[in-house]
Amino acid sequence: MDLDGTLIDTLDLHIESFQWILKRLGKDVKSSDLEHLMGRTPNDIIQSFLQNLTPEEVYKAANEKEEYLEGLLLHVKPYQGVTKFLMDCKNNNVKTVVISSTYKDLVFTLLRKAGLLQYIDEIVSGDEISRGKPDPEPFLKGLEKSETDRDHVVGFGDSIFDAYSCTSADIRFIPVLTGKTTIELFLEKGFDKSISSFKDVSIVPESVICTDISLN
Numbered sequence: 001m002d003l004d005g006t007l008i009d010t011l012d013l014h015i016e017s018f019q020w021i022l023k024r025l026g027k028d029v030k031s032s033d034l035e036h037l038m039g040r041t042p043n044d045i046i047q048s049f050l051q052n053l054t055p056e057e058v059y060k061a062a063n064e065k066e067e068y069l070e071g072l073l074l075h076v077k078p079y080q081g082v083t084k085f086l087m088d089c090k091n092n093n094v095k096t097v098v099i100s101s102t103y104k105d106l107v108f109t110l111l112r113k114a115g116l117l118q119y120i121d122e123i124v125s126g127d128e129i130s131r132g133k134p135d136p137e138p139f140l141k142g143l144e145k146s147e148t149d150r151d152h153v154v155g156f157g158d159s160i161f162d163a164y165s166c167t168s169a170d171i172r173f174i175p176v177l178t179g180k181t182t183i184e185l186f187l188e189k190g191f192d193k194s195i196s197s198f199k200d201v202s203i204v205p206e207s208v209i210c211t212d213i214s215l216n
Contacts, residue, residue, distance in 0.1 A: 004110070163186070
């Protein structure tokens, strides 16, 4: 499952951080120009606005963006229903894997501040992969870490990039409508079932997930 915009309410902080680093590098960017890119790696997002940077410069800028973001994290709140969902997963021996485009140290910080770290079994972070979402690599690595048969796995995410990464890995995907992606865009791309929050998800013993999914 994705982290920012799916489990925790931090997308606006990411956007502010991208605006900060891009402005430092001479590029003013509106928040609306960043919203549709949420879900991609920091490197990919920065490079999409500044194609002239070397890989080393992109990596340095991405790290500075993550450091700036960490300074904004006074309070990190999980979305409604998330904590109970993850607790139920833990109590029913359902493995949970967070798949984030954010770098590992910050992923741990975000999960810890949100009070969710103890419920997460595995993490795939942006610095563990060579190709970010929408490439299938992040979810394939998550599948490998889960040590679970693909038929018993479901992915959750708030962006089209999550959706494409997950389905390209041949994993069932359920959009969560807590991020910046509209239900209209999910529908347009063929994802006709979604949940408004993790309140709509329940865990059944000896099964992975029983989901109260509404057809929107």
